[in-house]
Amino acid sequence: MAQNKKDEFNKKENELANFANAISHPARVAILKQIADRESCICGEIVEVLPLAQSTVSQHLKELLKADLIKGTVEGTSSCYCINYKTFEKFEKTFTEFFTKANSNNPKCC
Amino acid sequence: MAQNKKDEFNKKENELANFANAISHPARVAILKQIADRESCICGEIVEVLPLAQSTVSQHLKELLKADLIKGTVEGTSSCYCINYKTFEKFEKTFTEFFTKANSNNPKCC
DNA sequence: TTATTTTATCGTATATTTGCGATATAATAT
């Protein structure tokens, strides 16, 4: 983009967008699901299951970490990842409070 | 990307990712909020409030329409947009069923 | 020590997104 205008929006708008952005690729959804289903996952297990190269999976994991959707710990030569449910709870709340205001009312148009 | 691998993932993963993708920019969060707060919005009202050019806002609206997050109707020379709450409800459900499986359990690591 | 294993990072190619001005389109007003 010519210039990035993201900082012209407020904090809440950006937080919600960043959270959504972390989930906005099917690979990351699949990774989250793997970790959730197994309750924890070492990186290699995810790489085995996904149709992506190891370096690509590592990149996606990094983004999920950055968005605080997962936590990671090193275990010997491998790394273990878990879902950070606190973040999910936080955004489920934000999400609801953000968009349900007029929900029960009848629409004025459309 | 070298090649797009999105179709290597399943339908649910892609649906959730597409939904999240629609909300993954603060401008689109702000647009949704405007529409939700006013219960309906003509395009011009949104353009007035956002720090973006009319053509850019129009593009964001198009993406929100494509993802079925809003509905639009033409009213004379202007267009009116409303939140499509059915879509939000649908994904709130998907979202929960997708990620709360191990929520109540204690984490194995991290 | 050296080899192996596992994961992260770097560099790079390509695709997509974002943003804008200019222009098209379509309804209304003069």
Add this chain to the structure above:
DNA sequence: ATATTATATCGCAAATATACGATAAAATAA
């Protein structure tokens, strides 16, 4: 009929995201 108004679309430039192979780093095994 012409001008005005509101929105959508086009074309382009710049920024980001996605993907991979190659390589680095760090722990363990031989």
